[in-house]
Amino acid sequence: MHSLIRSALRRGGLRATTASLAVGAVVAAGLAVAAPAGATAATGTSQADAHRAGTRHVCARPTQPHQMACLALVRTDAVQPHAFSLGAVSADATPSGYGPGDLQSAYGLPANGGAGQTIAIVDAQDDPNAESDLATYRAQYGLPACTTANGCFQKIDQNGGSNYPTPDTGWAGEISLDVDMVSAVAPNAHILLVEASSANMSDLGAAVNQAVAQGAKFVSNSYGGPEDATDTTSDSQYFNHPGVAITVSSGDSGYGTEYPAASQYVTAVGGTSLTPDSSSRGWSESVWGSSFGGNGAGSGCSSYDPKPSWQTDSGCSARTVADVSAVADPATGVAVYQTYGGSGWAVYGGTSASSPIIAGVYADAGTPGASDYPARYPYAHTGALNDVTSGANGTCSPSYLCTAGPGYDGPTGLGTPNGLTAFTAS
Numbered sequence: 001m002h003s004l005i006r007s008a009l010r011r012g013g014l015r016a017t018t019a020s021l022a023v024g025a026v027v028a029a030g031l032a033v034a035a036p037a038g039a040t041a042a043t044g045t046s047q048a049d050a051h052r053a054g055t056r057h058v059c060a061r062p063t064q065p066h067q068m069a070c071l072a073l074v075r076t077d078a079v080q081p082h083a084f085s086l087g088a089v090s091a092d093a094t095p096s097g098y099g100p101g102d103l104q105s106a107y108g109l110p111a112n113g114g115a116g117q118t119i120a121i122v123d124a125q126d127d128p129n130a131e132s133d134l135a136t137y138r139a140q141y142g143l144p145a146c147t148t149a150n151g152c153f154q155k156i157d158q159n160g161g162s163n164y165p166t167p168d169t170g171w172a173g174e175i176s177l178d179v180d181m182v183s184a185v186a187p188n189a190h191i192l193l194v195e196a197s198s199a200n201m202s203d204l205g206a207a208v209n210q211a212v213a214q215g216a217k218f219v220s221n222s223y224g225g226p227e228d229a230t231d232t233t234s235d236s237q238y239f240n241h242p243g244v245a246i247t248v249s250s251g252d253s254g255y256g257t258e259y260p261a262a263s264q265y266v267t268a269v270g271g272t273s274l275t276p277d278s279s280s281r282g283w284s285e286s287v288w289g290s291s292f293g294g295n296g297a298g299s300g301c302s303s304y305d306p307k308p309s310w311q312t313d314s315g316c317s318a319r320t321v322a323d324v325s326a327v328a329d330p331a332t333g334v335a336v337y338q339t340y341g342g343s344g345w346a347v348y349g350g351t352s353a354s355s356p357i358i359a360g361v362y363a364d365a366g367t368p369g370a371s372d373y374p375a376r377y378p379y380a381h382t383g384a385l386n387d388v389t390s391g392a393n394g395t396c397s398p399s400y401l402c403t404a405g406p407g408y409d410g411p412t413g414l415g416t417p418n419g420l421t422a423f424t425a426s
Helices: 002-011 047-053 100-107 130-140 169-185 201-213 231-239 351-365 374-380
Strands: 055-057 073-075 084-086 089-091 118-124 153-157 190-196 218-221 223-226 245-249 253-255 267-276 283-287 296-306 318-321 324-327 334-338 344-349
Touching (some): 100 169, 100 324, 100 351, 118 201, 118 351, 130 334, 169 334, 169 344, 190 201, 201 218, 201 231, 218 351, 223 245, 231 296, 267 296, 267 351, 267 374, 296 351, 324 351, 344 351
Parallel strands (some): 118 190, 245 267, 267 324
Antiparallel strands (some): 055 073, 073 344, 267 283, 296 318
């Protein structure tokens, strides 16, 4: 039986990675094997592939100034987990999409990271099933329990209390993605979920300030909206927190900048397509997107925010997005468990995945310096990152703002984590 499965996997050109193999049921006259959503036969995934994969945004797009949208994408065609059986032989399949072991392998991360740290997740609206869904995700992958009862998980409103906002099925999907990715990358960290009253920047910003006031040294923000002239005011009100690593998704619409990723005080996180290969690393990455644009990781030159001192690229005199990146392509997506608005296991992508991943890497690396802006750390350790050199998210000039190449580029920044050195205080 197992030899049949291995043979089927070889014929499909797939590699069974840790915690990401979904095996189909034996049907009728033959063996049906379901591929993990994260595995593809080719290195990198084209935008056409992503369209064929079938995705939808879980949140509505902004309809008014200063309104943000979450940046989570869910696969609509993803293979759902189920068991296979034949006679007396049976086994439980693992969920489709990459799990903690895959992400730790791809980015050289410890399996027990995050101890002693608190990572805050800032989102809008309420997910009433956040804690119970998180418990299912962590149990699936053998991660330590993270509950209110044991002090690991806490959910608060933007004022620090328990007057939670109105539940929303779209933002609930975002919340599930965020807490699951933090768990995957920093399984021993505490999780603080701060729910803003609305998707307006003023409420989300108040939630960021509340997260910092609660003592979190790592704050992930997986949302964005159009830039405008008030962004520098929002910078000073909500994101100027020395000693705190604030990560923000760069966007899911291809070339073009969004706020708050364009804030000079945050780590803007771009996105990649992540695929297993036969290299010594075992993985390869390319830009999530295509030269046609319209979908993929956001990047570009800010229209309003000044350039931080640690950025030295010459084609943009203002703030350049992004700084670093991680997997975001839904076609090479991650496993997420969500029941409020979802039916359990699903495959997610978007730079909503890469932001909490990088927040978790910062937490694994240790507490930032009290007066530091941790966004500068990767710029001091460029050799400690996986340089992504292929792919594009649109067409632009100068080309590095939308096209990958050696060294810094817009869609992937300086690259993806290769251990913790690039995220550690100098």
